[in-house]
Amino acid sequence: MTSAPEAAPPSSRPAADLHGKLSLRSKIAYGLGDMGNGFMFDLGQAYLLKFYTDVAGIHPAAAAGVFVFTKIFDAFMDPVAGIFVDQRKGGGRHGRFKPVMMYSSIALAILTVVTFLTPGGTDGVNLVYAYGSYMAWGVLYSFTNVPYGSLASVMTQDPEQRAQLASFRQAGSVTALLVTGIAFMPIVHAFDNERVGFATAAGAMAVVGIMGFYATFRGTREVVPVARSTEKITLRGFATTIGQNRALLVLILMTVFSISAYNIKPAMIVYFTDYNLQNQDLLSVVNFFGIGSSILAILTIPSLVKRFGKKQVAISGFALAAVADGLNFLLPTNTVVFTILYSLSFVGIALPNGITWALVSDAIDYGHWRSGVRREGITYSMFNFSRKIAQAVAGGAAGFGLSLIGYVPKFTSDPAMADQADGILQGIKSLQTLYPCIALTIAGAVLFFLYPLTDKRITELVAETREREAATAVSDEPGAR
Numbered sequence: 089m090t091s092a093p094e095a096a097p098p099s100s101r102p103a104a105d106l107h108g109k110l111s112l113r114s115k116i117a118y119g120l121g122d123m124g125n126g127f128m129f130d131l132g133q134a135y136l137l138k139f140y141t142d143v144a145g146i147h148p149a150a151a152a153g154v155f156v157f158t159k160i161f162d163a164f165m166d167p168v169a170g171i172f173v174d175q176r177k178g179g180g181r182h183g184r185f186k187p188v189m190m191y192s193s194i195a196l197a198i199l200t201v202v203t204f205l206t207p208g209g210t211d212g213v214n215l216v217y218a219y220g221s222y223m224a225w226g227v228l229y230s231f232t233n234v235p236y237g238s239l240a241s242v243m244t245q246d247p248e249q250r251a252q253l254a255s256f257r258q259a260g261s262v263t264a265l266l267v268t269g270i271a272f273m274p275i276v277h278a279f280d281n282e283r284v285g286f287a288t289a290a291g292a293m294a295v296v297g298i299m300g301f302y303a304t305f306r307g308t309r310e311v312v313p314v315a316r317s318t319e320k321i322t323l324r325g326f327a328t329t330i331g332q333n334r335a336l337l338v339l340i341l342m343t344v345f346s347i348s349a350y351n352i353k354p355a356m357i358v359y360f361t362d363y364n365l366q367n368q369d370l371l372s373v374v375n376f377f378g379i380g381s382s383i384l385a386i387l388t389i390p391s392l393v394k395r396f397g398k399k400q401v402a403i404s405g406f407a408l409a410a411v412a413d414g415l416n417f418l419l420p421t422n423t424v425v426f427t428i429l430y431s432l433s434f435v436g437i438a439l440p441n442g443i444t445w446a447l448v449s450d451a452i453d454y455g456h457w458r459s460g461v462r463r464e465g466i467t468y469s470m471f472n473f474s475r476k477i478a479q480a481v482a483g484g485a486a487g488f489g490l491s492l493i494g495y496v497p498k499f500t501s502d503p504a505m506a507d508q509a510d511g512i513l514q515g516i517k518s519l520q521t522l523y524p525c526i527a528l529t530i531a532g533a534v535l536f537f538l539y540p541l542t543d544k545r546i547t548e549l550v551a552e553t554r555e556r557e558a559a560t561a562v563s564d565e566p567g568a569r
Contacts, residue, residue, distance in 0.1 A: 110243060110244055110249050110252070110253070113307055114243070114307055114308050114309065115252055116303075117303050117304050117306065117307025117308050118256055118257060118304055118307075119256030119258075119260035120260055120304055120307075121189070121236050121257070121300055121301055121303070121304030121308075122260040122261040122264070122300075123261065123263050124260075124264075124296070124298065124301040124302075124304070125236065125260075125264070125297065125300070125301070126260065126261045126262075126265055126268070127264045127268060127293040127294065127296045127297035128294055128297040130265050130268045130354065131200060131204070131268060131289075132200075132203065133354055133479065133483075134265075134268065134269065134272070134354035134358065135272060135273070135286070136155075136203060136204070136222070137151055137155070137355050137483065137487060138358045138359070139206075140154065140218060141495075141497050142282075143206065143282050143283055144214045144218065145211055145214060145497075146214055146218060147211070147491065148490040148491040148495055149487060149488055149491035150211075150215055151487045152483060152484045153484075153487070154219055154487075155222075155480060155486075155487060156480045156483060156484040157219070158219065158226055159479045160480050161223055162223070162227070162230060162476045163472075163473045163474075164473075165226060165227050165230040166469040166470070166472040166473045166476065167470060168469075169231045169234040169235070170234050170238075170463075170466040170468060170469025170470070171466060171469075172188070172231070173185055173188055173234060173235045173238060173464075174466055182305070183242070183309070183310030184310065186239065186304070186305050186308070188232075188235040189239070189301060189304070190301055190302065190305045192228055192232040193232045193298055193301040195228045196228040196229055196232050196294075196297075197295065197297055198294070199221070199224055199225040200225065200291075200293070200297070201287055201290045201291045201294055202224070203222050203225050203290070204286040204287050204290040205217075205283075205287055206218075208283070226476075230469075233472060234468055234469045234472060236301070236304065237445070237448070238464035238467075238468045239304070239308060239310065240253045240257070240445060241312065241448075241449045241452045241453075241464045241468075242310040242311065243310065243311060244311070244312070245312060245550050247446070247543045247546055247547060248390070250445075250446040250449045250450070251390055251393040251394075251398060251443065251446045252389075252390045253445070253449075254389065254442050254444070254446035254449075255386050255387070255389035255442050258386045258438060258442030258445070259383060259386045259442075260300070261441075262379055262386060263383065264297075265354065265375075266375065266376070266379040266380055268293055269354065269371070269375030269379050270372045272293065273289075273358070273368070273372070274372065276288075332455070332458050332459060333451060333455040333458065334454075334540050335450065335451040335541050336451040336454075336455065338535070338538045338539045338540070339448060339451060339471055339539070340470065340474035342534045343471065343474040344474055344478045345478070345528070345530045345534070346406070346441070346478070346531035347474075347475050347478035347479065348479070348485070348527055349409075349437070349482075349523065349524035349531070350437055350441060350482075350524075351479055351483070352482040352520075353434075353520065354375075355483070355486045356519045357374060357375070357430075360520045363513060364516055364517060365421070365423055365426070370423065373427070374427050374430060377427050377430075377431050378427065378430040378433075378434045379434055381432075381434055381435050382434035382435050382437070382438035383438075385405075385436075385438040385439055386438050386442050389401070392439070393443065397543050398447060399447075399542065401439055401440075401443060402439060402443045402444070402447075402532075402535055403440075403535055403536050404439065405437060405439025406436065406437070406528050406529070406531055407436070408435065408436030408439075409433045409435075409436030409524070409528050410525050410529045410532065411436075412430075412433040412436060413429070413433050413522070413524045413525035413528065414521070414525040415429055416429040416521040417517065417518065417525060421513075436528075440531070447539075447541075448467070448468060448471050450546045451467060451471070452464050452467045453546060453549060453550050453553070454541060454549060457549040457550075457552060457553045485519065485523060486519060489515065489519045489523075490516075490519075492515070493515025494511065494512060494515075495512055495515075495516075
């Protein structure tokens with residue numbers, strides 16, 4: 089038996105034009121949240137595998153197991169976080185989502201440093217510590233990222249404004265990836281002991297991360313009226329709700345391929361510059377041009393979406409990135425050519441990655457239209473579930489791939505390294521370029537053939553939902569016939 093949704097209290101429903109323009113300040117503040125997120129999240133995706141293999145002494149295959157198992161575990165934490173925020177009362181001047189996001193981000197920063205520590209014991213002890221610390225990190229990440237991601241859907245219902253929020257969010261994310269890509273390893277190398285260097289670098293990035301979330305906490309408002317559901321959530325009801333949302337299901341399928349491609353690139357570029365380009369100092373240079381170029385692409389998202397629509401721009405971005413990665417695999421390795429194509433790949437993938445957040449907000453509205461109940465937290469958490477699975481795939485592909493090609497860490501003196509060099513180089517190149525090419529091609533095809541919404545259609549659905557709820561409110565008034 090489902091009880092009627094509990095109306096949001098007036099304090100969480102300030103007078104606002106839900107289709108009006110958001111201030112530049114609120115857009116920047118929202119984007120800074122994903123920058124803060126990136127300063128903690130990107131470290132695990134880009135440098136934790138390197139830390140595990142070359143500092144903690146964990147075998148690549150075992151390290152891959154850490155990523156696969158913990159990311160799948162984390163994926164199941166996202167629905168828990170989603171249910172938690174959906175069933176919170178919306179009272180208070182800070183709203184429903186922001187307090188959870190802020191407090192969790194502080195704990196997440198502490199766990200970020202903890203993941204880059206190692207007991208220095210046997211391989212088994214180090215491996216157990218890696219599992220425990222990264223699983224704990226994942227739980228806090230869910231309770232930080234789910235409310236943050238849900239926040240956009242209650243800031244506005246205007247498709248154009250949501251596209252702009254998505255572009256600001258992606259700009260914040262890429263800025264974090266750019267800064268960590270340039271600064272993290274130089275900080276590590278500033279210390280004679282890399283164990284100290286990794287922990288120090290992680291600590292510095294985590295502090296900046298908290299500052300980013302605080303900017304979002306202070307600079308954004310929840311204005312979309314939200315009904316808090318008091319129904320008991322069951323697994324069957326959960327599955328039914330998600331199963332009715334075709335738009336969300338397509339985004340989940342697309343994301344498994346797109347995010348796994350996106351996340352394997354920073355994980356492998358550390359190895360690629362070290363071995364294939366034979367100059368670890370080039371890591372900062374390649375990241376500067378590659379990731380920096382994608383920031384320029386993000387700035388074009390609002391105008392491109394306004395002219396062509398979110399779906400069309402996202403598909404075009406997938407195509408550009410897939411072609412660039414394919415060429416990088418086929419052409420002989422050259423630093424200049426690789427960097428140019430690497431940059432084009434990041435430009436291409438920045439478009440769908442930025443637009444995806446607006447698509448998720450549209451999926452929330454679509455689910456509201458279909459079911460009559462608005463569940464930002466659960467919808468976003470299920471989308472984030474797919475991202476965690478994709479991250480598990482990327483981490484597993486990188487770690488198991490390194491093991492499969494016979495990668496031997498630099499600190500070892502295994503003579504087999506010389507005999508395996510050619511195969512290792514080709515294997516690293518395949519993981520860096522061929523895997524993303526294939527995965528991005530599939531992601532684009534899924535979006536092209538299966539995604540049901542256009543910008544025009546989502547505007548119609550929002551209007552229909554409002555009219556239906558207005559009619560229901562009138563019929564429920566005392567004396568109404």
